[in-house]
Amino acid sequence: MKRGRPALDPDLILSELAKTSSKWLDIKVFAQVESTNDLAVQRLSEKPSAEVFAITADEQIKGRGRLQREWQSPFGAGIALSVAVPIKLFSCEVSAIPLLVGIAANNVLKNLGANAKLKWPNDLMIETDSEELKKIGGILVQRQSEHVVIGIGLNTDLQIDELPTQIATSLSLINIDASRESLIAALLVQLEAVTKLGTNEWVPLYLAVSSTVGTQVSVTRQSQSVVTGKAVNVLESGELLLDTETGPIEITSGDVLQVRPSQP
């Protein structure tokens, strides 16, 4: 136990999963890792034919985020979970998988009573009373040959002094109390469920919880060029469709800055 926070109990994760019909039961729990995603990628390179497996840890010291950022997971204060899933289990386009993972994690947060939203592509956000959005978790999906490694980071018990930015939050800061074991089990159940969603099913589910579509945004692309316009839709590929002054633009990846809500 560190800072008064208990270590994960692997048996509790399994007993939570036993209450469901989930078959995703191969879960390894570590006290400390550099990155659960890196470990999953390494395990896949040793066993490329692996079925679904999950790796989690109490503490992650070199956690990786999207766009080459870092991700902080102090001991016992968050969830650092990576799940390796054969791509053939998904019913959607491969490039849309990160958005479906967002839907799965968002469902877990909504089931806890949180006012949860998704900032494109898959930042896990909480909408506060003043309609301000705070980031509570993030998702990093990496392709490794015939698998995807789905990395989910969720701030559960981080306190204000432990948060990386002022626009971040944690479950305990919004007064939601849930064990990390039950959250990991719920994430696995929801992930398994979204693998079955085809395009006609996932797009409306995504749009219903998107904090981005319908707003005026400014997107910094990987080339560092900035595009401004109104986010009007997400495509089957997972791309964000922007209406700009020079016409429609499809955004594949980038950092979205929400400028202001658009008028209808």
Ligand code: BTN
């Ligand atoms: C982001 O918002 O930039 C994505 C953050 C993803 C963090 C998770 S924690 C579990 C997994 N292991 C990693 O190294 N990163 C992901």
